[in-house]
Amino acid sequence: MPELIPQIHDLLRKEGFPEDVSSTVQQVIITPDGMPQIIPRKQDEFRSKDNKWSLVISEDMLVLVTTAYDRFEGFADRLKRSLEIVDQVAGINQGLVNRIGLRYVDVINPQPGETFRNYLQPSLHGPTSSVFTDLNNWLHLESVGRTALGTMIVRITQNDQGVVLPPDIIHKPMIYKMKVEAGKLITLVDSDHFVEGSWDYDLPSIINTTNELHETINTAWFNDLVTPEALKIWGAKHVES
Incomplete structure (x- = not known):
């Protein structure tokens, strides 16, 4: 090469x-x-x-x-x-294809009067306990599961440094469509869906598989991860299964 x-x-x-x-x-x-x-x-x-x-x-x-x-x-x-x-x-x-993957990083950037809880389903809000003296504790959740196609990992992390991408994705800075000032808490929802194996190289099959990975991520995101309030704010709808 x-x-x-x-x-x-x-x-x-x-x-x-x-x-x-x-x-x-x-x-x-x-x-x-x-x-x-x-x-x-x-x-x-x-x-x-x-x-x-x-x-x-x-x-x-x-x-x-x-x-x-x-x-x-x-x-x-x-x-x-x-x-x-x-x-x-x-x-x-x-040659052979051993892995096809698609990964999205969505940024939840609440407006004044909102928090990430307005956007994520209650099951993703993290534990609540009287032992926490600060109600603003940060989230770091990861879920790994099988899908009909392969494996999907959903990672939810938060930061107040204005960092809108996980550090492992890009080694040299790129220009971001979204800019967030440091000091504001944002939530990253990192959806990584992939299939592994060994297949003959076939371009239409690769693109079709990538589309299926995309459709599964969309279904999980719009149907299971975010709230009805979030869908209304974004003008989005549930995905037909």
């Missing part, structure tokens, strides 16, 4: 990824004796001019990230085109 990257980037420039922000990252590998081994590895990453779209390519993965998400269809089109370009140069259709 390394010798093919320049040719791949030449094609990606025409698809809205002209900026090369590649860097060296530290990869941690656990050896058979249980000792961690740190290996430096180049991470090829290309971004849009406005720094709102990122495409990471390595020998074993392709990751598309955006901080300007609008509709799934637009995201899926960019993902499909990115895979087509990499396949055109590197012939990845000759």
